[in-house]
Amino acid sequence: MDTRMWWLFGGVAGLLLLASVTGVVLSYRVTTEAGRETVANLKARIKAWWVMVALFALAFAFGKVVTLVMFALVSFYCLREFLSLTPARPSDHGAIAAAFYLFIPLQYFLVGVEWVSMLTIAIPVYAFLLLPVLSVLRGETDDFLLRASKIQWGLMLTVFCISHAPALLILEFEDYDSAFLLFFLVTVVQLSDVLQYVFGKLYGKRKIAPGVSPSKTVEGFVGGGLAATVVGALLWWITPFSFLGAAALSFVIVISGFLGGLVLSAVKRSLGAKDWGTMIAGHGGALDRMDSVTFAAPVFFHFVRYFHT
Amino acid sequence: MIRLLLLALTRFLVGGQGLWIGCAPVARQRIYFANHTSHLDTILMWAALPPALRARAHPVAAADYWGTGVLRRHVALRVLNAVLIDRKGEQRDAGNPLAPLFATLADGDSLILFPEGTRGAERIPGPFKSGLYHLAREYPDVELVPVYLDNLRQALPKGSLLPVPISCAVRFGEPLALGPDEDKADFLTRARDAVIALS
Numbered sequence: 001m002d003t004r005m006w007w008l009f010g011g012v013a014g015l016l017l018l019a020s021v022t023g024v025v026l027s028y029r030v031t032t033e034a035g036r037e038t039v040a041n042l043k044a045r046i047k048a049w050w051v052m053v054a055l056f057a058l059a060f061a062f063g064k065v066v067t068l069v070m071f072a073l074v075s076f077y078c079l080r081e082f083l084s085l086t087p088a089r090p091s092d093h094g095a096i097a098a099a100f101y102l103f104i105p106l107q108y109f110l111v112g113v114e115w116v117s118m119l120t121i122a123i124p125v126y127a128f129l130l131l132p133v134l135s136v137l138r139g140e141t142d143d144f145l146l147r148a149s150k151i152q153w154g155l156m157l158t159v160f161c162i163s164h165a166p167a168l169l170i171l172e173f174e175d176y177d178s179a180f181l182l183f184f185l186v187t188v189v190q191l192s193d194v195l196q197y198v199f200g201k202l203y204g205k206r207k208i209a210p211g212v213s214p215s216k217t218v219e220g221f222v223g224g225g226l227a228a229t230v231v232g233a234l235l236w237w238i239t240p241f242s243f244l245g246a247a248a249l250s251f252v253i254v255i256s257g258f259l260g261g262l263v264l265s266a267v268k269r270s271l272g273a274k275d276w277g278t279m280i281a282g283h284g285g286a287l288d289r290m291d292s293v294t295f296a297a298p299v300f301f302h303f304v305r306y307f308h309t
Numbered sequence: 310m311i312r313l314l315l316l317a318l319t320r321f322l323v324g325g326q327g328l329w330i331g332c333a334p335v336a337r338q339r340i341y342f343a344n345h346t347s348h349l350d351t352i353l354m355w356a357a358l359p360p361a362l363r364a365r366a367h368p369v370a371a372a373d374y375w376g377t378g379v380l381r382r383h384v385a386l387r388v389l390n391a392v393l394i395d396r397k398g399e400q401r402d403a404g405n406p407l408a409p410l411f412a413t414l415a416d417g418d419s420l421i422l423f424p425e426g427t428r429g430a431e432r433i434p435g436p437f438k439s440g441l442y443h444l445a446r447e448y449p450d451v452e453l454v455p456v457y458l459d460n461l462r463q464a465l466p467k468g469s470l471l472p473v474p475i476s477c478a479v480r481f482g483e484p485l486a487l488g489p490d491e492d493k494a495d496f497l498t499r500a501r502d503a504v505i506a507l508s
Contacts, residue, residue, distance in 0.1 A: 080474045100474055
């Protein structure tokens with residue numbers, strides 16, 4: 001691993017240390033019951049962040065194959081959460097099995113062998129057509145469109161979209177290691193989530209979409225989004241872009257990430273759940289942490305590909 | 310080896326952590342009884358118990374499924390510590406089909422039982438067979454713990470061979486006991502309601 005990458009992860013660890021210390025200080029200062037609950041949740045979130053950052057660093061240290069396997073596992077758990085919330089009929093069993101056992105490995109294999117044209121159509125074209133075929137052969141027509149779309153949505157969001165994050169590794173630039181591009185995307189999108197949460201807790205008043213996501217506020221979105229854009233711009237030196245280019249792309253990541261969070265929140269609520277799962281203490285499920293990545297990754301991937309290669 | 314593999318595979322595919330809602334995972338002699346929708350039920354119940362309890366809990370499995378095939382029989386008997394019973398035994402006069410279960414309870418071990426006797430396709434269990442009642446009457450000191458297995462019919466529905474990854478949960482409820490002069494039908498309804506209450 002590049003020494004600059006060690007410095008970057010060192011910086012992230014420093015930020016987490018600061019967050020952990022803040023958590024401890026806050027837990028001594030809160031007095032109300034609601035405040036205690038918020039701080040307990042905050043501490044659980046920070047603890048989970050340590051684990052997630054460590055896993056991410058490990059993947060980077062071992063290179064492309066391990067990173068792909070790790071993202072494939074993330075897709076696997078996200079799809080498991082998605083389909084666990086959408087009750088299926090026994091007739092959909094074949095389609096679900098194909099989604100897990102055929103299309104997850106296939107998609108990450110295509111990323112691994114750098115077959116870009118195929119990785120962008122395998123799921124939107126072939127899975128899109130094949131999955132309803134597998135269900136229709138069982139002959140059950142009740143809610144057919146609804147059942148087919150649930151599986152297709154799940155596969156698109158959790159496998160197709162998320163796979164575009166590690167797909168950044170296969171973009172080629174002169175004298176540039178695209179691992180930094182993946183670091184840039186994940187840092188900006190997650191920092192945007194975290195800063196929107198922090199700004200929302202500190203200054204949040206006007207809710208953006210109370211019915212969809214009660215924790216999203218105008219103040220949180222504007223403050224957190226701007227701060228994340230600034231941090232992204234300041235990271236221009238790890239990207240192949242200029243300062244303004246990095247700022248613009250950070251803005252794109254922030255906006256698409258925000259919209260992803262909003263849409264997935266609506267999907268989740270339409271399925272009658274508050275969290276996608278219970279896998280990550282304090283955060284909810286894996287998909288609660290990846291929701292903004294699902295939108296940000298493919299958009300960022302194609303912007304970079306269009307403008308810079 | 311097979312044990313570890315089975316446990317790892319179960320956790321990876323369906324999760325299936327035990328949620329102890331109505332009682333604690335303590336080493337007492339118990340009969341865990343649950344709804345039945347999938348062949349995975351037996352494995353999941355076994356996996357949800359902490360190792361110390363697992364070692365002394367015996368799933369009651371149908372001999373006509375778990376007793377056939379070399380691998381399946383090996384898994385049932387050596388890995389899951391299952392007690393095999395003959396489901397069609399009631400029609401024959403080959404003695405009490407519940408005899409192996411009485412023997413297990415006499416040893417002080419616990420049982421994992423699916424009182425419907427067969428797999429259903431619905432979220433709510435079907436009517437219970439009388440086995441649970443006879444066991445409860447014979448061994449009144451054994452705790453009867455209702456268990457609800459959530460989502461397993463999605464992971465491996467009846468008629469499918471390949472399990473798919475769906476998050477499943479195992480919810481343990483509050484123990485109940487057979488009343489001193491409780492009627493068989495009343496007791497079985499009450500036991501079934503206790504499982505439904507956890508769904």
